[in-house]
Amino acid sequence: MLPDPELTPYPNSTRRPLDGVRVLDLTTAVAGPVAALLLGALGAEVLRVETPWARPSRPASALPYRGEGPDEPWNREARLNELANSKRSVALNLTTDDGRETFLDLVERSDVVLENFSPRVMGNFALEWDVLRERNPQIIYVAMPAFGRSGPLRDRISYGPGIDAMSGLSWLTGYADGSPLKPGNFYCDQNAGVHAAVATVVALMARPRVGGQTVELAMLEGELQLIGEAMVGQQLSGREPTRMGNEHSSAAPHGVYPAAPVLGDADSWIAIACRTDEEWSALLDVWGNASVASNADFATGLRRWKHRAQLDRLLSAWTCDHDPHDLAQRLQAAGAPASPVEGARTLLRDDQVRARQSVGGLAHPQVGLSPAPQAAFRLSATPSPPKNAAPLFAADTVPVLREILGYSAERIEALLASGAASDRLRAR
Amino acid sequence: MAPFYSRLLVILFAGYPASVTANTPGPLDGTTVLELSETAAGAYCGRLLAGFGAAVTLIEPPTGAPLRRRGPFRDDIPDTEGGATHLHLNRRKQSLRINLQSAAGQRLLIESLTDADVFIIDLDRRRWSALGIDPTAIGERHPHLQVCTLTPYGSDGPKADWLGSELTAYAAGGYLRIGGEPHREPVKAWGDQGHLQSGLHAALGILSALAAADEHGGQRIDTAVFEAVAFLLGGGYQHAWFSDREPVRNGARLVGFGPGHLYPSTIRPCLDGWVHAHCNNRYPEAMAILFEQPRLAEPDMLATLFGHADEVDELMEPMLMRTSRRDVVRQAQDLRIPFTEVLAPSEVMADADGHHASRDFWQSTPHPRGGEYLASGPAVRFGETVWRDGAAPTLGESNHHLGTPEQRVRWRRAGVA
Secondary structure, eight states: OOOOOOOOBOOOOSOOTTTTOEEEEOOOTTHHHHHHHHHHHTTOEEEEEEOTTOSOSSOTTBOOOOSSSOOOGGGOBHHHHHHTTTOEEEEEOTTSHHHHHHHHHHHHTOSEEEEOSOTTHHHHTTOOHHHHHHHOTTOEEEEOOSSOSSSTTTTOOOOHHHHHHHHTHHHHOSOTTSOOOOSSSSHHHHHHHHHHHHHHHHHHHHHHHHOSEEEEOOHHHHHHGGGHHHHHHHHHHSSOOOOOTTOOSSOSSEEEEEOOOBTTBSOOEEEEEOOSHHHHHHHHHHHOOHHHHTOGGGSSHHHHHHTHHHHHHHHHHHHTTSOHHHHHHHHHHHTOOEEEOOOHHHHTTOHHHHHHTSEEEEEETTTEEEEEEOOSEEESSSOOOOOSOOOOTTTTHHHIIIIISOOOHHHHHHHHHHTSEESSOOOO | OOOSSOOOOOOOOOSOOTTOOTTSOOTTTTOEEEEEESSHHHHHHHHHHHHTTOEEEEEEOTTOOGGGGOSOOGGGOOOTTOOHHHHHHTTTEEEEEOOTTSHHHHHHHHHHGGGOSEEEEESOGGGTGGGTOOHHHHHHHOTTOEEEEEESSOSSSTTTTOOOOHHHHHHHTTOGGGSSOTTSOOOOOSSSHHHHHHHHHHHHHHHHHHHTHHHHOOOEEEEEHHHHHHHHTTTHHHHHHHHOOOOOOOTTSOSSOOTTSOOOEEEEEETTEEEEEEOOSSOGGGHHHHTTOGGGGSHHHHHTTGGGHHHHHHHHHHHHHTSOHHHHHHHHHHTTOOOEEOOOHHHHHHOTTOHHHHTTOSEEEEOTTSSEEEEOOOSSEESSSOOOOOOOOOTTTTGGGSSOHHHHHHHHHTTOO
16 A cells, blocks of 8 residues: 655755856757756756746646645646746846847856757847857857757757657657557657756866857757667668567566556556566566466576567466555565556655655745656765746846846836836736 | 776767867866666766767676677677677777676776776676675775766665666656556557666766866765656656646557647658657647648637547548658648658668768767678767767777786786786
């Protein structure tokens, strides 16, 4: 029986590796915001620069209102709230001269500009690399185009899932007897986001030697790193690799098997992966099925793989009555790799997730304590968990203009009055 | 920091601006990394650091690192020098063959760490002590060293000793559950995506620690494979926390969105294969023009596109089934609708648009048994520094740089190196 879900607030950390770095984050959708939130957790001050009308006033999936502060549904969109953590929010209209000039003033006082527009957009704002560099030769300009800033596909548009298709990963993903599938909801975006964070840190490290520079992370090229063995393999073997579901190329049992309902949910499964004779023996120890143990068809790894369909049927008939968490615990204790097929709902109850605070809580003024995962590493001397919940839209516009840029109250008032800057969501 | 062996670099330049020359630095030039990897997690972490210019050396057992045994191989003949995963992930690394089962081998490793900046340990935790691996002690002995461990569940917590595999990591991280058809078992993404993501996270942790090393010195970077998978669920935790419900698998469609979300974002068959169909989020009504279906611009449809997903699929079908992938995508992109082709690996490499060729992406790389193969080029393109690539090492190719000739004879006789 799983406990109730629990969320412990992330602790403050005063020693983060990118303390003192400032990032201007122009990104939208998923990939860029992932890069920016990672940099924010690592200590950078990330200013999410949004257009004054950037968010729908009534998003389709707003989180419940928890009654603190005003009721502003645009501050409660679930995905955005998770993706905007560890940042501040500044609203500027870059299509106005004053908004653009304010942005360039920020460039002078920042270390990184991060964008994931299609390549022509920064030119439309007259904010190309040459312009940024002229204002700050030490600025690092990170671009995350879908296909790249050059080449025949440069001006094609695509979101992340479309790049999964262009990389070959969708074609490879799916059931052996089925059609291509996405490798996840926004897999390519997440991958590009972490790669871009990596590349930004690398450019910051190189800056004392080479100064500011451009960094280009084409989402397609970031994903092609992840299926390199398919690309190399088909050249070596002369064969196209195929979809293989959850199967292993030479070991069995290796799959996902039905399990007893969890929290009343019948969509319950356990993953079991026996790659060696030792792991198979461990499974047999727990299974205790004498006829399987003595069946010559399952005596060697090669035979198990050859007869894997039969083996999977027998295994499913056994696992389906077991609680997947209890069974995984027993299989692991015996030495067989196994895991319940978790979901966000069970992970929020998982003892390992709690022990490592893999998902922790951030206090949001309008939705209360809400969850966000942290990156998969723990730094012993510079702990870097997410540092704040998503900022309310444009909450930091005035403080940033005043404190970072030193603008006078009159100048700030004029920017707000003209719409070049905004301290609230506006209609387009 | 001078490494204790000479560096063998094959530098291939790919599509860099004119300011980048053979003398342009790699951003991590001068950084020395030792990598002890059993999975794609540590291997991809090392591969990234090597690409950025670090000198990365694999520490391999006498039989070679396990990734060397993964096919496909040329002509299907198993070959520790010629496995596809090795030839992809171990490029521009060097190899030292050291028997860590021996005390002398363990001493050799520990001494080698004196000259290193980073030590990547991607090794079954239960074998750490047998191989002389104690990350805490190593960190204390080498306070400048960044010690990165990669394990299935991280090095603390009640599941720290649980075994892992790519499939179980996908299950444990919650990402497996959302893949596949609603009426079938969940299905994971192809390949080693969970392990590769954790290698990527580990690289971010290592680089951040290196960036802060002047102030904070060496650190322990404790990476959990399942957490890299759990990170992919971004957005899912908010819904689960507030609703205590799980989203349902949805085939090729997005998972976890209500009827008011936009659609399509899915994969659909067409005349000669599949396309990834996606509306323009700002102008979803343009789909009506592409498919000559006025229904796709009607207000009730536009208000709840995801709620009408089956009907949208039906409305797209006639045009898709008489049109080739390339033509569907060309017509859609002309309307700024972001359709793309679903390409098989061989088609990606065939590069019908000439896009990869124009960016010099695929790198001709020497195969250790002769001839060449094409491998992926830079993950990142810098304006003023280079991504470095090279060949995968043969097993133990750098052993002749270790120690003095007398020591080498002694080590060889003792089966150490």
